[in-house]
Amino acid sequence: MGGAGDRRKAVEAFQRAGLTEYEARCFVALSRFGAGTAKDAAEVSDLPRTRVYDLAERLQDRGLVEIREGSPREFRAVDPDIAVEKLRREHSDHLESAADALRAVATPQRSDSTSGPWRIEGQQNVIERGQFVAARAETELFGFFTSAASFDRDCFRQAQYAIDRGVSVVLGASDEGLRVDLRERFPDATIWSPSLDWQTLETDGSQLSRLVMADRSVVMLASMRENGGTLEETAVWGEGDDSELVILCRNLLGGNLDEVTGDGSPDLPL
Incomplete structure (x- = not known):
């Protein structure tokens, strides 16, 4: 399941991939469990349990976490390959939008420039x-x-x-x-x-x-x-x-x- 150093590297990698620090910490924590509660994730990530609920829902909206209703609610991170592919598509969409917006405002380059x-x-x-x-x-x-x-x-x-x-x-x-x-x-x-x-x-x-x-x-x-x-x-x-x-x-x-x-x-x- 990896040590603290491996988890830190994973958090930093997912931050570079577009997650906030807290989102990355929550996602990496949930990745350690087949399914875990907010308490489980909070203990691993050092996040407040109340924040885990909010973060997990945000990650669910991005297709990175699945939630099973119950008492208590359970959370599960998607497979790493699926997560990476979702983030790759997300970045691609963002870049296309950025390119379209930039083309609308950029000054055409002249040959002398x-x-x-x-x-x-x-x-x-x-x-x-x-x-x-x-x-x-x-x-x-x-x-x-x-x-x-x-x-x-x-x-x-x-x-x-x-x-x-x-x-x-x-x-x-x-x-x-x-x-x-x-x-x-x-x-x-x-x-x-x-x-x-x-x-x-x-x-x-x-x-x-x-x-x-x-x-x-x-x-x-x-x-x-x-x-x-x-x-x-x-x-x-x-x-x-x-x-x-x-x-x-x-x-x-x-x-x-x-x-x-x-x-x-x-x-x-x-």
């Missing part, structure tokens, strides 16, 4: 921005990755989506093992073997980790650095003909990309 370069912090945010750039590709998608660790399953998925849309996909890697994997996974893509070891490019202690460019008009350039024993990834991205980042990457890659023949192993003179 997105030209950047704009900075992105955190690996997950970098990955998501890379997916956004890849999804913008209509005719050409270029990606360069310095290691297999930087080419995750989301990158594989976006590359396949682009191929399925008929986009010309060029994928480069300085890691030979990754290039072999890319050739096997994407026979319809051009796999690029750089003559310059991009992994040695370093600025202020950061090394290039990935570059994604769509239609030579939207670019994300990411780098990795060590901070206190952990690796941190940041990126900059830009869009439009006036973006300095786009211009830089066009100058760096444009002519070489034109020379790619698609034979599976071009060696571009960078």
Whole structure:
């Protein structure tokens, strides 16, 4: 049934999932019983018994607790998988409503407002921005990755989506093992073997980790650095003909990309 530490972690997790602290404490307490009374839940959660009745009814309204009338009333938390799925749908509905409300008040972005370069912090945010750039590709998608660790399953998925849309996909890697994997996974893509070891490019202690460019008009350039024993990834991205980042990457890659023949192993003179 887990100790106090496990219960505390569960309460914190359900708070992050959208419950109040008291709701989470009540739900986790009830999850310990097949069915329990308000007294049982109060003893485990350190909540007043009178609060348990109110909290259980609120949780029932959200589909997370079932109540059996009697003397005393009994309460039962739904299965954890059911609870998580209900909260997931609830969050999805809230986000859709938030998006609709935001679209109604947001100022449309102009090309000069997105030209950047704009900075992105955190690996997950970098990955998501890379997916956004890849999804913008209509005719050409270029990606360069310095290691297999930087080419995750989301990158594989976006590359396949682009191929399925008929986009010309060029994928480069300085890691030979990754290039072999890319050739096997994407026979319809051009796999690029750089003559310059991009992994040695370093600025202020950061090394290039990935570059994604769509239609030579939207670019994300990411780098990795060590901070206190952990690796941190940041990126900059830009869009439009006036973006300095786009211009830089066009100058760096444009002519070489034109020379790619698609034979599976071009060696571009960078």
